[in-house]
Amino acid sequence: MSNSPLISYTKLSPNCTKPRNHKIDTITIHCTAGNKNNTAKQIVGLTRFIEYDAKNGASCNYAVGGDGSVALCVDEGNRSWCSSSGTNDHRAVTIEVASNIAGTEVNEAAYAALLNLVTDICKRNGIKKLVWSTSKNDRVNHLNGCNMTVHRDYANKSCPGEWLYSRHAAIAAEVNKRLGATATPTTPSVPSSGTTFKVGDEVTFTGTTHYTSAAATSGPACKPGKAKVTAVSAGAAHPYHLIAVSGGGSTVYGWVNAKDISGATTAAKAVAAGSTVTITAGAVYGGLSSARGAKVPSYVTGSRRYTVKQVAAHNGVQEALLSELNSWVALSYLTVV
Numbered sequence: 001m002s003n004s005p006l007i008s009y010t011k012l013s014p015n016c017t018k019p020r021n022h023k024i025d026t027i028t029i030h031c032t033a034g035n036k037n038n039t040a041k042q043i044v045g046l047t048r049f050i051e052y053d054a055k056n057g058a059s060c061n062y063a064v065g066g067d068g069s070v071a072l073c074v075d076e077g078n079r080s081w082c083s084s085s086g087t088n089d090h091r092a093v094t095i096e097v098a099s100n101i102a103g104t105e106v107n108e109a110a111y112a113a114l115l116n117l118v119t120d121i122c123k124r125n126g127i128k129k130l131v132w133s134t135s136k137n138d139r140v141n142h143l144n145g146c147n148m149t150v151h152r153d154y155a156n157k158s159c160p161g162e163w164l165y166s167r168h169a170a171i172a173a174e175v176n177k178r179l180g181a182t183a184t185p186t187t188p189s190v191p192s193s194g195t196t197f198k199v200g201d202e203v204t205f206t207g208t209t210h211y212t213s214a215a216a217t218s219g220p221a222c223k224p225g226k227a228k229v230t231a232v233s234a235g236a237a238h239p240y241h242l243i244a245v246s247g248g249g250s251t252v253y254g255w256v257n258a259k260d261i262s263g264a265t266t267a268a269k270a271v272a273a274g275s276t277v278t279i280t281a282g283a284v285y286g287g288l289s290s291a292r293g294a295k296v297p298s299y300v301t302g303s304r305r306y307t308v309k310q311v312a313a314h315n316g317v318q319e320a321l322l323s324e325l326n327s328w329v330a331l332s333y334l335t336v337v
């Protein structure tokens with residue numbers, strides 16, 4: 001059994017079971033819940049990976065660093081101790097991706113490297129198509145062809161964190177495109193609460209509690225008012241991530257309940273060729289050049305207007321080419337004006 005040619009570093013963990021007892025047919029993506037800028041070498045050098053501990057020791061097959069580096073921690077031929085389920089880890093290739101502690105931030109470089117790595121794993125192991133489901137039952141029982149699982153399926157954890165969890169459908173779609181798999185849409189169970197709003201919508205938040213994760217059981221108080229939807233986690237307990245709009249009276253900055261949103265005050269218009277847009281502060285450049293992931297300077301963001309020349313996906317992220325800048329920026333950072 002081979003390992004990925006994409007690795008630039010190897011530090012084999014003693015915390016594994018040799019060999020695995022099942023053919024590789026599943027991908028399980030984790031978040032490190034630490035420092036999102038850690039390199040793959042730093043991740044596989046963590047104490048919990050390098051020190052043998054039959055009870056609390058951990059490992060993964062691969063680590064993806066915040067700089068896009070990839071390291072091998074457990075040979076693909078062996079079972080990593082990663083997902084709190086021996087059954088899962090005997091059949092899955094497990095991947096730890098550098099994230100912040102809350103699992104809400106992952107660098108674009110890590111995401112791009114993850115897509116490359118997952119594509120490579122699928123190709124070498126004969127996985128013709130990735131199938132994701134928002135139903136835990138589908139995932140853990142591998143129903144309807146489902147072959148992506150997540151750590152939270154097996155333990156009381158938020159892993160892989162909202163950033164990666166909410167992108168699982170996009171990861172499957174992009175990898176399948178690269179594998180040449182036909183995109184047979186799976187039937188994700190749409191929650192009854194529905195995800196009426198989308199990223200970029202400005203809404204009226206009527207609640208008084210926000211949560212640090214979409215699945216948290218309790219959260220601190222905050223003030224209601226106008227806010228912007230910055231992430232959506234369909235089917236989660238608190239499916240919308242809101243950030244207060246300045247001057248809107250609210251202090252929300254976290255995940256909220258669907259019932260605590262009264263409605264979009266201004267539904268975000270879709271970004272398309274010809275749209276006039278502004279760029280949200282904190283945006284980074286997209287595209288496929290070395291500028292990808294670099295911060296967009298603050299004089300470019302804010303009220304300045306730009307014309308969208310073209311919309312296209314790069315590494316699975318929908319991005320717009322802005323005429324005045326001749327640069328790509330992800331749609332999630334753009335607002336149509």
Ligand SMILES: [Zn+2]
Nearest residue numbers: 030031151159
């Ligand atoms: Zn995990």
